[in-house]
Amino acid sequence: MNWSLSPNWPGNFWLRLLIIAVVIIAYVMASVIMFIWMERRVIARFQSRLGPNRAGPFGLLQAFADTIKILTKEDIIPTLADKLLFWIAPAIAFVPTLMIMAVIPLMNGLQLADLNVGVLYIAAISAVSAIGVFLSGMAGNNKYSLVGAIREIAQLISFEIPMVLALSGLVIACGSMSLSSIIDAQNIPFILVQPLGFAIFMVAILAEINRTPFDLVEADSELTCGFNTEYSGMKFALLYLTEYSEAVVGSALITTFFLGGWRGPWLPGILWFIIKMFASFMFILWLRGTLPRLRIDQSMKLAWKGLLPLALINLFIIGLKTVFFPDLSRWISVPAYIVISVIIIMLWAIFMRKERQSFGA
Amino acid sequence: MTLPTEQFILNIGPLHPSTHGVFRMRVTLDGEIIQDVEPVFGYLHRGLEKLCEKHTYKQNIPLTDRLDYVSAINNNWPYVMAVEQLAGIQVPQRAEYLRVIMGELQRIASHLLAVGSLMNDMGIFYTAFMYMFREREKIIDLLEMVTGQRLLYNYMRFGGVSMDIPTEFLPALASFLKVMPGFLDEYDSMLADNEILLSRTKGIGVLSAEAAINASTSGPMLRGSGVKWDIRKTAPYSVYDKFEFEVPIGSSGDCYDRYRVRMEEMRQSLRIIQQAVVLLPAGNEKQPVPLRLRPAKGETYAQIEAPRGILGCYLVSDGTEKPYRCHFRAPAFINLTVLRNLLIGQKLADAIIIFGSIDLSMGEVDR
Amino acid sequence: MEIESISSAEIEHRESDGIEVLRIASQHPIPDPDDWLDENIKRNVIFTTVDAALNWARKTSLWPVTAFTACCTFEFIGASSSRFDIARFGMEVLRASPRQADLLVCAGTLTWKMAPQIKRLYDQMAEPKWTIAMGACAISGGIFHDSYSVVPGYNHIVPIDVYIPGCPPRPETLLAGIEKLRRKIEKESISKPR
């Protein structure tokens, strides 16, 4: 029984646009609230402590308490700050994350716009939110946020190319860039079909949303609070929202591209999407609880010397497969590619370790 | 055409999440490379040595607790030994063994905190810190059972220790000694060959042996550079000559070696405690000493191996009941002289790690 | 705007002037902001539900800023570690920047050289803010009160809401102090200026 939404459901085009837009924004806000609560509870569980449990049952209302408190705090603009940039930067940082959600299908038909250039659109828009973070760092006239802002740009540029190459591997495999067709092509989730692409995309998404081991922008042990040091009140609420909505969008991208989006037996599509999204966010949290932080030059070296060659090799292998043996049965190609990608990753890891040892001595 | 760049001064200021207290470094940065570092002290200078001259000998013992508040019991030891040498007080054997047991427990707790906050500086979001704090709470329970206090114990007296151990202390200590090596192996498995941790600490902040000796560093910093110099072995005080344990030393003197030396030292401290519990003699825990102690006129110097290095107490008495001059050789204060040479040329992220691996507590640095 | 480069000696000179000015200005403790607590608050009806909601939100998500100087630091860290988990009250988000924090925990001895930094930190904090003086040194200079370089109590520099005795206070005492502060926040009202 497939739950689907017929393309011209309420008849009027604009009405459909409005309803789906409201559904998507409500979905993002609800999952941001759940992510805030989940992060604080899960990280507390990793550290064998309880986490917030006084605000409502199991601390569920903790995220509401945080948002109400932040919204009603005094909104300080530092005297030497660049007033216009300081005011506009959080908006530039937050809006692109919502725009990316417009292209992601939550359910069979529940998609704001089925662009046939979906992947290109996502790659372009995800760069804009980094500009917002950069502006908020520069505008606050605080040396720590200045260093954080410069790191944000360095990280964005070096991880943009591997992400796009990993996605282009998908596009070759299923022939079109529109997300709904990518999901239709995923009888077997692409995580199994293209494991190397998944590994590269995962690392690149972690760097895009500034999560450990790449949280150099808001490195709270080096740069006090990174780019949002000077923000308070409503503008800080928007930046705090951006950090979590980027996490929502990041895990949504991972589910649509590599975990088969809303496809799944028995349960309706939207439930599968929510389950997969929370699963990938749990993986991101798991990394945050256990891994130390990379230095900025190490993360850029990883991007240029590590991910870029791997992405090219991945593209080459997929191209080879689709051109020379297009009708190879799945039972051979999937395990074969898994073995190949494991070997490639091991070789690359040995190369990086040898290079570190020769450098570090 | 080279772009005109400009250096900017960044205050890694007194209130920074990873300066382990109120220590300030005025850092001149060119991009992320550090050009010059100027440490600024004094934000916690409480004038402890002047206060020591205002109080009687016994009133100074709680003052010395506040010196290095992370390993409080070890601070009483040099002061108490100095006064005993001056006044010629004989310490019963049971008291010496109790001092060793409490001192080594305090060393493990202090090293746990040092390694935990180093992991915190590296970005492990408080997880390793919380695990190590869980072990530190177990040790604090043991010390609270004996002294009644959680952080600043005021435990040692002239001629022994203030209170004897309650009956349930030894079984609790035995169960702790059985469990603790397992936790240390757990940390090693989690941290020792973590690729990111290796790339962040190997080869960073290298301190050669001659530079370490010339800068008179002591403790895990000196041993991390490969110099086998531990006061418990080279100038054994109290009953340390009765225990056999090794002194772990590093090879190349970088942050990773200092981290390894601290982990090994915790294991050696466990060995010492096990031997001390076996050899613990019966007897009274304190030599009766007059309250208004008037030690003989003269001066003396006593030093111990505190978790951060050689902690010495230079005491001058003029026969009255108040010390004439009481100076503490603070190891963390002297270890910081080498900070500037270590940091110049490094990146900002490395500076935080190198600073964390030096492991200081500001009460002892500023006195 | 040409940034003139200042030599470090000049910076030190300016800072020591700042310390001297603050030292002369703060010889007497600042009265505690508690006067509105005891007189019965004549609340008009409109604000009660809004008050209750706002106070509940501010009470349950108090974010402390780290103004840690000395030994009490490790009792506060002990309180926020696994055994006495302060995160249960939603307080474990240790924001290092004063802009987003609303609770200044003054833990440890305050020296005159540190006083201007704490004053600036308090001024930078966004408005609904509270302060806790944790430990004997924070209340009255404690064991070091007659030293030449110690401020006898944080209330010479910043107004204090809750005093927590102890040297260092046990984590349970700290949690009791935080509970007192939460009860005080419940009584606040947006209609009456703080």
Place this chain on the structure above:
Amino acid sequence: MTTAVDYNDLVALLQKQFGKGFTPATDYVEMPAALIAQVAEYMKNTLRFDFFDMVTAVDYSDHFEIVYRLQSIQNNSLASFKIKCSKNTSVPSLANLWLGANFQEREIYDLFGIEFTGHPNLKRIVLWDGFEGHPLCKDFKGKVYDTAN
């Protein structure tokens, strides 16, 4: 076992090198203030005392006394010196010989007011510049917080 060096033959050695002025005591060697730089140089280079353990000062009402402690890590021996200097003379600095002496001498200058000639950057280390007087001298009466009320 760190054995204190036998002070009598040390004094004999030094007197052969630098002339009169050295009087051995139970656990330190008394020497004139002006010679400390050359003696330290000699101890470091020829007698291998490369670990500068500690330096501190004591304010006896009419003069200062500065106590040095040197250790040698190779042959595990210890030697300590004591020099007397009057209230406002300056003492040659050892910061150029041992890096470890840098901060300790700055602290003595800060708390006692003893000048160290040849010190790389001799200025207050723990107190702020505007602080008048040197707290650890016995005649320091100033109390920054005067309990007027």
